[in-house]
Structures are given as structure tokens and as C-alpha cells.
Amino acid sequence: MKETTYAYAVGRIRANELSLLTMLDIDQLISADSYRSAITILEEKGWLEHEAHEDLDRSFKAQELKMWHLLQEISPDTSVFDSLLVRNDFHNIKASLKSFVSAQLMGTNIHEEDHFLLPCTIDPNKIHQAIITRNYDDLPAFVSSAILATYEVLIRTADGQLADIMLDAKTMEEMKLRAAQSKSTFIEDVVEILCVSANIKIALRAAKTGKDKLFLETALISMKSLKKDSLIEATLKGNDELIHYLISTPFSGAVEAMKTSSSAFEKWCDDFLMAKLTKAKYVSLAVDPLIAYYIAKTTEIKNIRILLSCKHNHVASESIKERMRKLYV
Amino acid sequence: MNDYGIVLAVFGAVLAALLAGIGSAKGVGLVGEAVAGVVTEDPSKFSKLLILQLLPGTQGLYGLLTAVLAMSQLGVLSGTPATLTLVQGFQYFIACMPIAFVGYFSAIMQAKTAVAAVGIVAKRPDQSGKAISLPAMVETYAILALLISILAINALK
Numbered sequence: 001m002k003e004t005t006y007a008y009a010v011g012r013i014r015a016n017e018l019s020l021l022t023m024l025d026i027d028q029l030i031s032a033d034s035y036r037s038a039i040t041i042l043e044e045k046g047w048l049e050h051e052a053h054e055d056l057d058r059s060f061k062a063q064e065l066k067m068w069h070l071l072q073e074i075s076p077d078t079s080v081f082d083s084l085l086v087r088n089d090f091h092n093i094k095a096s097l098k099s100f101v102s103a104q105l106m107g108t109n110i111h112e113e114d115h116f117l118l119p120c121t122i123d124p125n126k127i128h129q130a131i132i133t134r135n136y137d138d139l140p141a142f143v144s145s146a147i148l149a150t151y152e153v154l155i156r157t158a159d160g161q162l163a164d165i166m167l168d169a170k171t172m173e174e175m176k177l178r179a180a181q182s183k184s185t186f187i188e189d190v191v192e193i194l195c196v197s198a199n200i201k202i203a204l205r206a207a208k209t210g211k212d213k214l215f216l217e218t219a220l221i222s223m224k225s226l227k228k229d230s231l232i233e234a235t236l237k238g239n240d241e242l243i244h245y246l247i248s249t250p251f252s253g254a255v256e257a258m259k260t261s262s263s264a265f266e267k268w269c270d271d272f273l274m275a276k277l278t279k280a281k282y283v284s285l286a287v288d289p290l291i292a293y294y295i296a297k298t299t300e301i302k303n304i305r306i307l308l309s310c311k312h313n314h315v316a317s318e319s320i321k322e323r324m325r326k327l328y329v
Numbered sequence: 330m331n332d333y334g335i336v337l338a339v340f341g342a343v344l345a346a347l348l349a350g351i352g353s354a355k356g357v358g359l360v361g362e363a364v365a366g367v368v369t370e371d372p373s374k375f376s377k378l379l380i381l382q383l384l385p386g387t388q389g390l391y392g393l394l395t396a397v398l399a400m401s402q403l404g405v406l407s408g409t410p411a412t413l414t415l416v417q418g419f420q421y422f423i424a425c426m427p428i429a430f431v432g433y434f435s436a437i438m439q440a441k442t443a444v445a446a447v448g449i450v451a452k453r454p455d456q457s458g459k460a461i462s463l464p465a466m467v468e469t470y471a472i473l474a475l476l477i478s479i480l481a482i483n484a485l486k
Contacts, residue, residue, distance in 0.1 A: 007359050007444055011366020014451035074366070284363070284445040 003285045009074040010284055013293045016070065020329045021047065021300050026307070030320050035311040042304070056308065060301050061118065067297040068119035071290060080287050081119075083178035083191050084294060088120035089127075090171040093146055094164065096128040101154045146170045165202070165219040172198060172221045186280065186288040190295070193276055196226045196251060197269035203235040204258060204265065207242045211235075225250050263323070270299060270325040277328055296328030303327070334413030335403060341422030341429075342399040345478065349392025349432025356385025356440030363447040377450050377457040384464050385440040388432040391475040395428045399482050417485070424481035431474030439467035 025045065032038040042048040048059055072078055095115040116124040122143060130136050131151075136144035149170075150163045172195045179191035202219045205211075216235055222228035226249055234245035243255050257268035273295065280292035303325050310320040364378040397406070399421055404411045413421070446460035 004359055007362035008366040010444075011363035011447055011451065012369055013366075014448045015367045015370030018452060284448055285441065 003287075005076045006285055006287055006290070009076065010286075010289045012070070012074050013289045017293065017296075017329055019046075020296060021045075021303075021327065022329050023324075023327055026303060026324055026327070027321075029304075029307055029311075030317050030324070032311065035308065038308060038311045047304070056305075060305060063301055064298065065118055067294065071294060075287075075290060080182050080184065080187065080291070081294060082121055083175045083182060083187055084291070085119055085121045086174045086178060087171055088117035089122050089143065090146065090167050090174070091117045092120060092122075092124040092127055093143065093150070094167050096124065096131050097147065097150055097154060097163070098160065100128075100131050101151070101158075105158065142170075142174055162218070165215070168198065168202070169219055169221055176221070176223075182287075184287050184291075186283075186286070187291055189276060190273065190291060192224055193269075193273045195221065196223050197272070199223065199226055199231060200246065200251060200254065200258075201262070201265070201269075203231055203242055204239070204262065207235045207239045267323060267325060270302075274299065274326040274328060281328075292328060299325050300327065334415050334418030335405075335410050337415065337418035338403055338413055338421030339400065339405060339410075341425035342396040342403075342405075345399070345425040345429045345432070346389075346392045346396035348429040349395075349436065350389040352433035352436030353386050353389030353392075356388070356436040356443075357382060359437075359440040360385060360443040360447065363444040367447060367451040371451070374450055374454055377454060378447060380461055381443045381446050381450070381464065384443050384461075384468065385436045387468060388428075388436040388439075388471045391428050391471055392432045395425055395475065395478045395482070398479060399425055402482060402486060420485055421482065424478055424485060426478075427474040427481075428471075428478040432471055435467055435471040435474070439464045439471075442467055 029038050029041055032041055039048065043050055047063075071081065075081070099115075118124075122140065126138065127143065127147075130139050130144075131147060136147060139147075146167060150167055153159065153163050153166060175191050175195060179188045182188070199220050203216070206216055206219070213232060213236060216232045220228050220231055230245060231242075234242045243258060246252060246255055246258070251272075253272065254265060254268050257264040277292040277295055280288035283289055306323050307320055310323065360382040364375075364382050367378060368375050400406050403413075403421065442464040446463050449460035450457045
């Protein structure tokens with residue numbers, strides 16, 4: 001697709017970027033004297049609708065859907081977002097499968113629709129119906145094969161963790177594939193950071209819990225900037241060796257955060273991605289600003305979610321500040 | 330063979346209007362799309378953005394001006410076309426080419442710069458003066474090409 005076809009979309013995104021929260025807004029929210037005051041500030045800014053605080057989860061989902069509807073409306077080709085949206089598809093497969101298997105094995109009834117993530121590329125209800133009826137004909141091959149393989153594992157072993165890592169690996173493979181299909185180096189770079197971060201998180205947890213090679217072979221995938229074999233080798237030798245290996249990769253900056261805590265490392269990953277996204281601010285005729293807006297808005301929602309949760313639990317302002325992700329604007 | 334001289338000269342004049350006009354149409358259209366995106370969200374910025382949209386339109390006018398000047402000098406507009414040798418016709422043809430090509434490419438490049446400037450106005454409307462000056466710089470080269478074409482056509486009188 002010619003880059004000039006994004007002129008209208010980028011124009012609208014630039015105007016919409018003005019409504020994104022800035023670090024000043026976040027600071028104001030952090031210094032709010034109570035949870036209720038933070039909610040009032042968000043309502044005054046028009047970020048939250050009045051009375052929406054009664055069901056914040058619904059409000060956050062509504063914000064994401066509103067953003068997605070805008071992107072759908074203005075994007076000449078929405079398939080460019082697939083590499084990001086498939087994460088939600090796989091999450092929905094996971095939620096649906098787990099609720100189905102729990103119902104079968106233990107007779108528990110989980111409202112899976114509460115756990116579905118939107119936006120996604122495939123209607124989650126369609127996935128759930130296919131799982132219940134075991135008829136996968138209407139689903140794309142990548143979904144049906146993932147369901148079949150995971151279902152098999154869940155039924156045979158009842159090992160939820162194994163099912164999770166299998167699906168996570170398939171998610172990353174699908175993201176990589178969709179990114180390559182988009183023919184956008186920006187999307188490929190974004191997906192590379194997302195997948196490498198996910199790989200390191202898995203490796204870190206595996207090194208701490210002493211997982212074996214078979215687990216790592218299943219859970220990790222090979223990326224441009226992080227080779228699977230080297231990562232497995234380092235992980236098997238333990239945490240220190242893993243950190244030593246990461247120093248030799250473009251993700252050496254993560255090491256300090258990794259030493260602090262897993263949440264500090266997750267924040268580092270989000271900030272590293274945001275640093276990459278800021279390049280899209282200076283691009284006028286390409287898909288980059290649209291992708292950046294999508295991630296910027298989801299990061300903003302994540303920040304507000306963390307912030308309100310901390311305010312609700314009376315966490316000190318300094319601790320909240322440490323958890324806040326860098327913003328796009 | 331004498332007829333080919335005037336044909337070649339008129340062909341040059343037509344290309345000046347055609348290429349510069351196509352470049353401007355593409356450019357104005359491209360900036361228009363970006364402006365429409367911003368105005369959808371914030372109609373108050375329309376007047377500032379309209380200037381940016383107009384900027385790549387000037388090359389089309391320069392092409393038209395060159396074509397009219399050449400055809401007027403060739404007597405085409407008055408209905409009494411001059412008789413030119415092939416060499417004389419080629420001279421007119423070459424004289425029209427600077428604005429034809431520079432007009433086409435500068436209009437498109439100016440439009441791309443204007444689209445970037447639309448982003449500045451969208452986010453910082455107080456900086457619209459600076460935003461307009463960036464694509465206006467590209468205009469310099471269209472004006473230089475127009476100047477060369479006009480001087481060359483005049484020199485062929």
C-alpha cells in the first residue's frame with residue numbers, strides 16, 4: 001500500500017493525540033489526595049464518564065474499543081494491526097479453553113465472556129462456540145490448530161502452565177508472521193521488542209524456578225536480536241548466566257531492572273517499546289503513527305489502571321511514580 | 330518538415346502546463362487528505378490548514394503561465410502560428426522543460442512537507458507560522474525553474 005494513503009488517517013491521529021494524557025496529567029493524578037479525587041480529575045478531563053468509576057473495568061474496555069473504532073474508521077487497511085491484535089485472540093482462546101475444560105473436569109462454571117479481550121481479529125464468541133461444539137471449520141487454521149494442540153494437553157495432563165506456554169509461543173510466532181506480512185519495518189521492530197520482552201520474561205522465570213530444556217524449547221521462540229538456542233543455554237545455567245548473556249544483546253539495558261524486580265523489568269520493557277514508538281511522532285505518511293497511537297492509548301489505560309489501583313490501596317506517591325510507564329506525548 | 334517545429338514547440342508548452350498541473354493536483358489532493366483528517370476532529374483549525382493545502386497548487390499556475398507565454402509568442406493564441414524550423418521548435422521545447430519537471434517534482438515534495446506541517450498545526454496551532462514556512466521553502470525551486478523557462482522563452486523572440 002502506498003504510504004500517501006495514510007495522509008487522512010495520520011491527520012486525524014495527530015488531532016487525537018492531543019487528548020492523550022501527558023506526564024503532567026499523571027503527576028497531577030499521583031498527587032491527588034485520595035482515590036476519589038483521582039477519579040474526579042479523570043472525570044473533569046473527560047477521560048472517565050461520570051458514574052463510570054462504579055465499573056472501572058468496563059470503562060477501560062470501553063476506552064480501548066473507542067480507540068479501536070477510530071482506528072478502524074480511518075485506517076485504509078486494518079490488517080496492519082493484526083500482529084498486535086492476535087495477542088488478544090490467543091488470550092481469548094486461553095480463557096475459552098480453560099473455562100470449557102474446567103467445566104468438563106471439575107464442573108465449575110466460569111463466565112468466560114468477562115475475560116475476553118477486545119479488540120481482536122476473531123469474534124471470541126465464535127471461538128467459544130467452536131470449542132463447545134468441537135467444530136473448528138469456521139475458524140482460521142492458526143486458531144483451530146492452537147485450540148486442538150492446547151486442548152489435547154489440557155485433557156491429557158491438566159497442566160495449565162504447559163497449555164499457557166504453548167499458547168504464548170504460538171502467539172509470538174503468529175505476531176512475527178503477521179508483522180512480516182505487513183511489510184512495515186516499524187511494525188516488525190515493534191513486534192520484535194514485544195516478543196523479545198516476552199521471551200526474556202519467560203526465561204527469567206524459568207531460570208528462577210529451574211525449568212528444564214523441554215520447557216524452554218516449548219516456551220521460547222527465535223527472534224532477530226535474541227537467538228533461541230543461546231537463550232536456552234544461558235537460562236539452563238541459571239539467573240546469573242542469563243543476565244550475563246543479555247548484556248551482550250541489544251537488551252542489556254534491561255539487566256538493572258531485572259535485578260530489581262519482575263515488575264521493574266516489565267516497566268523497562270514498556271518504556272523501551274515507548275522509546276521506539278516516539279520515532280513515529282516525526283512520520284507523516286505511513287502506518288507508524290497509527291500503530292504508535294494504538295500502543296500509546298493502551299499504555300495510557302494501563303497507567304491509569306495501575307494508578308487507580310494504587311490510590312485505592314493507599315500506596316505512597318513515590319511508589320506509584322516508579323510504576324508509571326513512559327507516555328507517548 | 331517545417332510544420333514539425335511548431336508542433337514541437339507547442340508540445341513543450343503543453344508539457345509545462347500538464348506536468349506542473351499533475352504535480353499540483355497530486356500535491357493539493359495529498360495535503361487536502363491530511364487537512365481533512367485534522368478538521369474532522371477540530372474544525373477551528375481549517376483556516377490555518379487551508380494555506381498549507383494551497384501551497385503545492387502554485388506549480389500548476391507556473392506551468393500554465395509558461396505555456397500561455399510560449400503559445401502567445403508562437404502566435405498560437407492569436408490564431409496565426411509562427412513557422413519554425415525543427416531546431417527552433419526544439420529550443421522552445423527545451424525552454425519549457427524546467428518548469429515542467431521541477432514543477433511536477435517540487436509540487437509533490439512540497440505536499441509531503443506540507444503534510445508534515447499539518448501535524449505541527451494539529452498539535453501546536455500557535456506554531457502555524459513556522460509550519461507554513463517549511464513547505465514554502467520548496468517553492469523557491471519552482472520559482473527558479475519558472476524564471477529560467479520565462480527567460481529562455483523570451484530569449485527566443
